[in-house]
């Protein structure tokens with residue numbers, strides 16, 4: 001199996017998750033790391049067996065490194081667009097984290113560049129790798145619940161709630177993050193809707209900043225916060241399927257509660273990340289009585305996200321792999337949701353900007 005030499009940018013929380021998975025896969029080897037916080041270099045360098053010359057603080061130095069075949073970008077949202085741009089310019093395949101960019105304007109600039117270069121790009125919509133979500137997609141497409149009539153999606157976490165006294169961090173600073181829970185968790189919900197059903201063509205939303213003040217992590221002084229830590233929206237998904245969404249960082253009792261229900265004419269499907277290896281299929285028997293089946297998801301729906309990335313770096317791109325097109329269109333929907341909340345009216349993503357050019361694959 002062809003070895004892929006990887007460069008890792010951003011040595012924070014999510015890097016741990018991806019690296020742990022990659023180190024278990026055949027043919028993945030790290031050849032460079034990068035973080036703007038140089039205090040992280042020694043720990044990560046030792047962990048991955050990389051000396052001083054492979055430790056960078058400037059992303060471009062890593063991206064240009066001839067010993068790097070593909071790039072993993074796991075940085076705060078403000079940095080995403082520039083790293084994607086550099087990878088396109090220097091011809092390096094990459095995986096970039098969600099949300100695709102901080103704003104739609106950044107995504108639109110990347111679209112222009114991507115049109116002239118075909119560089120494989122994967123976006124970190126990790127929940128496409130939840131086995132039950134993948135199986136549900138097949139069941140919906142195979143007509144197992146008949147015509148889809150409506151959808152419910154929620155993604156709840158609790159860490160932002162007052163009891164946890166979470167200090168101010170970049171996820172609450174609009175200049176770094178863009179939107180709050182909408183971009184963070186809502187981007188996953190939008191991706192799930194697109195993955196399972198279709199493109200949102202109109203949205204109507206409500207976003208709330210529930211906690212107005214947090215402690216500065218250094219001084220301990222209170223600082224004002226103005227970012228959405230709750231967002232709810234309804235959307236019409238192509239082809240005319242209504243969907244209801246809610247996301248929160250203040251949902252006491254919710255660790256990582258990402259749940260989806262899809263209702264069709266002849267059945268419904270219910271799934272969640274916390275028990276991602278099972279799917280509940282409710283359907284009628286011959287007497288039209290309800291049958292509730294809890295299905296263990298078969299092996300063929302289990303694909304590691306990082307295996308998909310390694311395969312993409314080797315030139316094999318699956319139809320389900322979330323690519324640049326998905327990132328761009330997702331960002332357009334997020335912007336429509338934010339505008340809808342601001343202007344208190346429904347917004348079509350088309351109003352935000354052009355769609356992805358049809359003929360271009362956009363990986």
Ligand SMILES: NC(=O)c1ccc[n+]([C@@H]2O[C@H](COP(=O)([O-])OP(=O)(O)OC[C@H]3O[C@@H](n4cnc5c(N)ncnc54)[C@H](O)[C@@H]3O)[C@@H](O)[C@H]2O)c1
Pocket residue numbers: 009010011012013014015034035036037040057059074075076077079097098099124125126184
């Ligand atoms: N796919 C998922 O399910 C998932 C889950 C968690 C986080 N994420 C995404 O991953 C990204 C990172 O999140 P995290 O929790 O790891 O954050 P983090 O704050 O723990 O880590 C980010 C790291 O990037 C470094 N960094 C900041 N600016 C940089 C720059 N200009 N150049 C190089 N390094 C820089 C920071 O010093 C830090 O070490 C975010 O975009 C987040 O939305 C995705």
